[in-house]
Amino acid sequence: MKVMNSELLSSCSEMVDCFNEIAMNSDCRVVVLSGAGKFFTAGIDLTDVASDVLSPEGDDAARISWNIRKKLFKFQEAFSVIERCPKPVVVAIHGACIGAGVDLISACDIRMCTQDAWFQVKEVDIGLAADVGTLQRLPKVIGSRSLVNELALTARKMFADEARSSGLVSRVFADKEAMMAGALEMAGEIAARSPVAVQGTKINLIYSRDHSVTEGLDYMATWNMSMLQTQDVMKSAQAAMEKKSPKSVVFSKF
Numbered sequence: 001m002k003v004m005n006s007e008l009l010s011s012c013s014e015m016v017d018c019f020n021e022i023a024m025n026s027d028c029r030v031v032v033l034s035g036a037g038k039f040f041t042a043g044i045d046l047t048d049v050a051s052d053v054l055s056p057e058g059d060d061a062a063r064i065s066w067n068i069r070k071k072l073f074k075f076q077e078a079f080s081v082i083e084r085c086p087k088p089v090v091v092a093i094h095g096a097c098i099g100a101g102v103d104l105i106s107a108c109d110i111r112m113c114t115q116d117a118w119f120q121v122k123e124v125d126i127g128l129a130a131d132v133g134t135l136q137r138l139p140k141v142i143g144s145r146s147l148v149n150e151l152a153l154t155a156r157k158m159f160a161d162e163a164r165s166s167g168l169v170s171r172v173f174a175d176k177e178a179m180m181a182g183a184l185e186m187a188g189e190i191a192a193r194s195p196v197a198v199q200g201t202k203i204n205l206i207y208s209r210d211h212s213v214t215e216g217l218d219y220m221a222t223w224n225m226s227m228l229q230t231q232d233v234m235k236s237a238q239a240a241m242e243k244k245s246p247k248s249v250v251f252s253k254f
């Protein structure tokens with residue numbers, strides 16, 4: 001058992017398998033990710049760094065470098081798989097969320113935390129530039145580039161209120177129990193809606209984040225030229241006209 005949920009990278013194959021399975025499983029419509037114990041995560045296991053990352057195999061610099069690159073791609077994939085998964089991922093963060101934890105939550109769709117939560121882009125403190133997603137995704141999550149730069153360059157802790165005001169999280173709860181209830185309620189709201197609409201929304205939001213408005217609109221039209229043919233539109237519109245909740249509609253698996 002690793003300390004403080006610091007097994008993030010050593011379990012990256014399990015993360016990839018898990019989210020690939022979720023992506024294919026039509027019984028699953030939404031994911032809630034949380035951490036057990038005192039903290040959400042203390043980042044990578046510092047006792048593993050030497051053996052995992054700093055002892056690469058290879059007969060010369062080219063081969064060593066290539067092997068490090070392959071390893072980094074593998075680590076990156078552990079979090080990119082969350083973003084690629086068409087099912088929305090709600091992450092519930094309590095206590096510390098350090099280093100690789102910030103890489104992880106940046107790849108999730110909805111972030112919420114407890115009042116005692118704090119976030120730290122810790123990598124500069126351990127002598128490296130964050131390399132598994134924070135530097136790429138966090139600037140797209142938080143509007144202020146200056147704030148992202150400050151956090152990443154100084155490794156200062158950001159507490160819950162600032163995380164909320166900066167847009168890193170959208171909700172702050174008094175404690176973990178309240179947060180988990182809030183996360184599950186939100187997941188229930190998402191799961192009750194058309195999975196065709198929900199998954200199309202996630203996929204198009206991420207596409208649009210990384211493309212121009214024109215490209216995003218083009219992709220959207222191409223997406224919906226088939227997805228608008230779903231029976232979910234008629235079922236949902238009928239329920240709306242009858243002033244019924246979308247929760248009253250039974251949608252086929254998707």
Ligand SMILES: CC/C=C\C=C\CC(=O)SCCNC(=O)CCNC(=O)[C@H](O)C(C)(C)COP(=O)(O)OP(=O)(O)OC[C@H]1O[C@@H](n2cnc3c(N)ncnc32)[C@H](O)[C@@H]1OP(=O)(O)O
Nearest residue numbers: 003004006042043044045046047053098099100122123132
């Ligand atoms: C290729 C690389 C890819 C990805 C890279 C990601 C980079 C990162 O994730 S950088 C972040 C690395 N993590 C840290 O620097 C966290 C360091 N730990 C702390 O800041 C603190 O320990 C704490 C998590 C805030 C907890 O503080 P506290 O409640 O005061 O407890 P402690 O007494 O400090 O810790 C208890 C016990 O846990 C051990 N520990 C804590 N974190 C880690 C860790 N990340 N890896 C290994 N061990 C950890 C700590 O050493 C203590 O152990 P004892 O044996 O009880 O002394």
